[in-house]
Amino acid sequence: MTVLMRPKPLDGFKVREFKMLIDGKWTAGAEGKAIERASPGHGAVVSRYEAATAIDANRAIASARKAFDDGHWPRMTGAERSRILLRAADIIDARADELAFLDCIESGKPISQAKGELGGAADIWRYAAALARDLHGESYNTLGDGTLGVVLREAIGVVSIITPWNFPFLIVSQKLPFALAAGCTAVVKPSELTSGSTLVLGEILEAAGVPQGVVNIIVGTGPEAGAPLTSHPDIDMVSFTGSTGIGKLTMANAAQTLKKVSLELGGKNPQIVFPDANLDDFVDAAVFGAYFNAGECCNAGSRLIVHRDVADEVTSRVAALSAKVKVGDPLDPSTQVGAIITPQHLAKIVGYVKGASENGARVAVGGSAADLGLGQFMEPTILSSVAPDMAVAKEEVFGPVLSVLAFETTDEAIRIANSIDYGLSAGVWSRDFDTCLTVGRRVRAGTVWMNTFMDGASELPFGGYRQSGIGRELGRHAVEDYTETKTLNMHIGPRTGHWMPKEARG
Numbered sequence: 001m002t003v004l005m006r007p008k009p010l011d012g013f014k015v016r017e018f019k020m021l022i023d024g025k026w027t028a029g030a031e032g033k034a035i036e037r038a039s040p041g042h043g044a045v046v047s048r049y050e051a052a053t054a055i056d057a058n059r060a061i062a063s064a065r066k067a068f069d070d071g072h073w074p075r076m077t078g079a080e081r082s083r084i085l086l087r088a089a090d091i092i093d094a095r096a097d098e099l100a101f102l103d104c105i106e107s108g109k110p111i112s113q114a115k116g117e118l119g120g121a122a123d124i125w126r127y128a129a130a131l132a133r134d135l136h137g138e139s140y141n142t143l144g145d146g147t148l149g150v151v152l153r154e155a156i157g158v159v160s161i162i163t164p165w166n167f168p169f170l171i172v173s174q175k176l177p178f179a180l181a182a183g184c185t186a187v188v189k190p191s192e193l194t195s196g197s198t199l200v201l202g203e204i205l206e207a208a209g210v211p212q213g214v215v216n217i218i219v220g221t222g223p224e225a226g227a228p229l230t231s232h233p234d235i236d237m238v239s240f241t242g243s244t245g246i247g248k249l250t251m252a253n254a255a256q257t258l259k260k261v262s263l264e265l266g267g268k269n270p271q272i273v274f275p276d277a278n279l280d281d282f283v284d285a286a287v288f289g290a291y292f293n294a295g296e297c298c299n300a301g302s303r304l305i306v307h308r309d310v311a312d313e314v315t316s317r318v319a320a321l322s323a324k325v326k327v328g329d330p331l332d333p334s335t336q337v338g339a340i341i342t343p344q345h346l347a348k349i350v351g352y353v354k355g356a357s358e359n360g361a362r363v364a365v366g367g368s369a370a371d372l373g374l375g376q377f378m379e380p381t382i383l384s385s386v387a388p389d390m391a392v393a394k395e396e397v398f399g400p401v402l403s404v405l406a407f408e409t410t411d412e413a414i415r416i417a418n419s420i421d422y423g424l425s426a427g428v429w430s431r432d433f434d435t436c437l438t439v440g441r442r443v444r445a446g447t448v449w450m451n452t453f454m455d456g457a458s459e460l461p462f463g464g465y466r467q468s469g470i471g472r473e474l475g476r477h478a479v480e481d482y483t484e485t486k487t488l489n490m491h492i493g494p495r496t497g498h499w500m501p502k503e504a505r506g
């Protein structure tokens with residue numbers, strides 16, 4: 001049986017009120033509407049935001065445009081921008097408990113996990129600060145005595161940053177500090193379900209010294225506030241994280257003005273297990289990979305592709321450990337799996353499990369929603385006897401549901417791993433490193449972990465193949481993504497090789 005921990009009511013909790021940040025001012029929306037967010041783990045309203053429309057989006061874009069075209073930020077030295085980003089990181093650390101609490105109650109993620117994410121986010125801001133000082137172009141003095149070539153890297157301009165609900169503070173931190181390090185200005189739209197910590201980030205950036213208009217933050221739905229950020233002619237680049245479906249729409253909108261796009265989208269990530277793997281390590285990683293953030297994670301290890309010789313043992317051991325996972329109150333420090341983001345999403349997850357069961361899959365553990373009196377929760381679930389063509393094996397469930405598939409040969413394992421539309425990440429488990437490297441090079445995914453899963457570092461690029469997205473975040477080239485290259489071709493001395501003869505030139 002899953003360990004269930006009933007949430008405690010939020011007695012005496014005061015709803016937090018937020019305004020939007022446009023041109024350095026905390027302001028109401030043009031139409032005076034509000035968005036209320038109810039905590040998925042407690043059922044009570046915890047946040048209230050000003051609801052942005054296209055009018056507010058256009059105001060924010062105009063502010064960012066003016067700050068880029070006429071303001072000081074793009075013209076600062078890298079060292080000056082770096083110092084401000086480092087101050088922001090220090091303030092993030094100082095307000096980490098507040099930010100983690102907001103992410104916890106708005107998204108339903110466990111408070112211990114939210115605090116860990118804040119530490120990772122602060123590290124990313126510091127890494128971006130270092131890159132601000134290292135951004136540079138190239139020079140070519142090998143083009144002949146009369147020519148010097150210089151290639152500049154210039155900030156691309158105004159960037160719209162659209163972030164999802166599953167990692168509210170961490171994902172904006174994978175984008176915004178690199179855009180700022182390059183000298184860009186930005187309009188940020190977090191998910192309307194989890195906007196609190198991003199709005200607090202606006203306060204942090206003000207305190208750190210980011211000039212007014214450089215970062216604008218609005219809250220609203222995709223059709224109302226998000227769409228203008230993907231199509232407006234004054235936006236130079238769109239950085240979007242979310243579902244593959246909305247990513248395609250974002251790309252189509254951006255194509256109207258040929259904007260640069262960076263897309264981090266869905267995943268259906270395999271962990272491939274060979275008979276010689278260290279199963280003690282793997283079983284723990286499988287449970288972590290499947291249920292971290294309640295499976296609401298593009299990197300979730302939602303497919304176990306297990307060699308047939310150990311498939312029964314692996315399924316049994318993962319099921320036994322899954323039954324010990326603690327599910328419940330996101331504010332309890334011992335909780336490992338928190339709440340599901342909305343009732344509608346919970347129903348979708350349950351529907352995937354029901355459909356798989358009706359088509360021959362076996363529920364080895366879990367399989368149902370968990371009624372804890374408050375909020376919405378899902379039992380950690382394992383489905384065995386899953387066929388590669390089942391929807392649950394191909395589509396992103398985005399919940400704590402693990403599918404187990406069997407293979408007999410390495411080629412078959414790789415074929416199953418690559419048989420879907422996604423290519424975000426994968427894991428390979430074997431004591432034979434030749435096996436790990438062979439599989440790692442043939443699996444089409446942006447990240448392949450070997451004998452571990454879902455580790456990360458600010459220095460390592462993150463992104464996917466195929467319908468998992470376009471471009472990479474993090475890593476030493478992350479700042480370059482927010483730049484354009486410009487060639488300066490300089491001629492020294494009198495021009496040679498005239499096209500017209502001298503007598504024609506007079």
